[in-house]
Amino acid sequence: MAPPRELIPDSLAEILLRLPPSDPASLVRASAVCKPWLRTLTDPDFLRRYRALHGAPLVLGFFRNPMNRDLPRFVPDAAFRQPRATAAAPAADHSKCHVLDCRHGRALLYDYGSGEFVAWDPITGRESRMLDRVPDVYTNHAVLCSADAGCDHSGCGGGPFLMACVGVFRVAFDQVEAGLFSFETGARRDLLPPNDPLYLNPLEYGRYSLDEQPAALVGGALYFVGSSGTLLRYDVLCGRGRSQLLSLIQLPKKKHLGSVVAMEAEDGGLGLASMYRYSLHLWSRETGAEGDASWVERRVIDLKKLLPVSSPKSPLRLSGFAQGADFVLVSTDDDAVFTIDLKSLQVSKVREMDGVRRDGHIIPYVSFYTPAGTALTPLCLVNCDVWMFNTQAYI
Numbered sequence: 001m002a003p004p005r006e007l008i009p010d011s012l013a014e015i016l017l018r019l020p021p022s023d024p025a026s027l028v029r030a031s032a033v034c035k036p037w038l039r040t041l042t043d044p045d046f047l048r049r050y051r052a053l054h055g056a057p058l059v060l061g062f063f064r065n066p067m068n069r070d071l072p073r074f075v076p077d078a079a080f081r082q083p084r085a086t087a088a089a090p091a092a093d094h095s096k097c098h099v100l101d102c103r104h105g106r107a108l109l110y111d112y113g114s115g116e117f118v119a120w121d122p123i124t125g126r127e128s129r130m131l132d133r134v135p136d137v138y139t140n141h142a143v144l145c146s147a148d149a150g151c152d153h154s155g156c157g158g159g160p161f162l163m164a165c166v167g168v169f170r171v172a173f174d175q176v177e178a179g180l181f182s183f184e185t186g187a188r189r190d191l192l193p194p195n196d197p198l199y200l201n202p203l204e205y206g207r208y209s210l211d212e213q214p215a216a217l218v219g220g221a222l223y224f225v226g227s228s229g230t231l232l233r234y235d236v237l238c239g240r241g242r243s244q245l246l247s248l249i250q251l252p253k254k255k256h257l258g259s260v261v262a263m264e265a266e267d268g269g270l271g272l273a274s275m276y277r278y279s280l281h282l283w284s285r286e287t288g289a290e291g292d293a294s295w296v297e298r299r300v301i302d303l304k305k306l307l308p309v310s311s312p313k314s315p316l317r318l319s320g321f322a323q324g325a326d327f328v329l330v331s332t333d334d335d336a337v338f339t340i341d342l343k344s345l346q347v348s349k350v351r352e353m354d355g356v357r358r359d360g361h362i363i364p365y366v367s368f369y370t371p372a373g374t375a376l377t378p379l380c381l382v383n384c385d386v387w388m389f390n391t392q393a394y395i
Helices: 009-016 024-031 035-042 044-054
Strands: 058-063 074-076 097-103 106-111 116-120 127-131 140-145 161-168 175-182 216-218 221-226 230-235 246-250 259-264 270-276 279-287 293-302 317-322 327-331 337-341 347-349 363-367 378-381 387-389
Touching: 009 035, 009 044, 024 035, 035 044, 097 140, 097 363, 106 140, 116 161, 140 221, 161 221, 161 230, 175 246, 216 259, 216 270, 221 259, 259 317, 270 317, 317 363
Parallel strands: none
Antiparallel strands: 058 074, 058 363, 097 106, 106 116, 116 127, 140 161, 161 175, 216 221, 221 230, 230 246, 259 270, 270 279, 279 293, 317 327, 327 337, 337 347, 378 387
16 A cells, blocks of 8 residues: 655644644643654744744642742643653752742752752753852842844743843832842843843832742733732833833722732733732723823622632632633632633632642743643654653653
């Protein structure tokens, strides 16, 4: 019998584009069929089309800082398989690490054992380390891709990466400073020479501090939730026509605002989610005709019918948000954690999230799980459903 004719390359790409990102095993199996299929699935142009077609990336797991130090810091989703250990990517043991942030395919951790900051890719297992030469004044940290503004961050898992640091001087609580550090060199790498610190009005803000929750990256600026009803804005792209590195934004003037997380609004601008009792309030920051900006309340979602609540006296808590995936994390009075899709209002319970502090934040890991991210090469067929691959990952 003659071998089957090969598919026309354009037809092959159109077929493979339809493989669902929710089933990463199908992508991996397809990449192992033959070399032409592998080349197609790892081609940058194909990956850009794939991400454009399927929209928002997947939530592949969650990071946490459990009270029990023996529990893992990363809880993968059921469909996610962590890579096997290799010489280039040894088995990750982050039991001595504190999770700080997660963005653009990398998690940022601090290793108390080695005294290093770690940028870790859970898909490939690769990590970059930087010795802690960061001044103690920087108490909040964020990881981000160092590519130019043209990067859409849908496939920049290879780096290079930067760490943004913001902090309040412990002696003078009215002085805030920020800096950028490179994971490639470990040196400070500001896009402009360091500006003077942001000096606050002590009569208005008193002993200013920052919340431990991760920052939101919106339009080239990081937003940290601060005390005294404010957001601290750190413009990491200040060298691109912007003049002010640090600034403060007042939160909405509302009698009962409750817990707050900064996030990206539906229009791509700065947004805010606030939780008071069983109501989730969604806000957006809008600029008026005269250039003055203000908060506009867009939606109020009643969660009593969406979430199981054991006691009307036990309020819900905002535990985090997923940038690029349009959902927030909400914790109940019995420490159960749920995701709420802000578009469909679909509610899902997060699996195996025991051990999280009552006031702790949960950080979703959002990324596309594709063969290009795992650098797969087919080795052998085990059975009709399972393939094994070298070095980086297996299904």
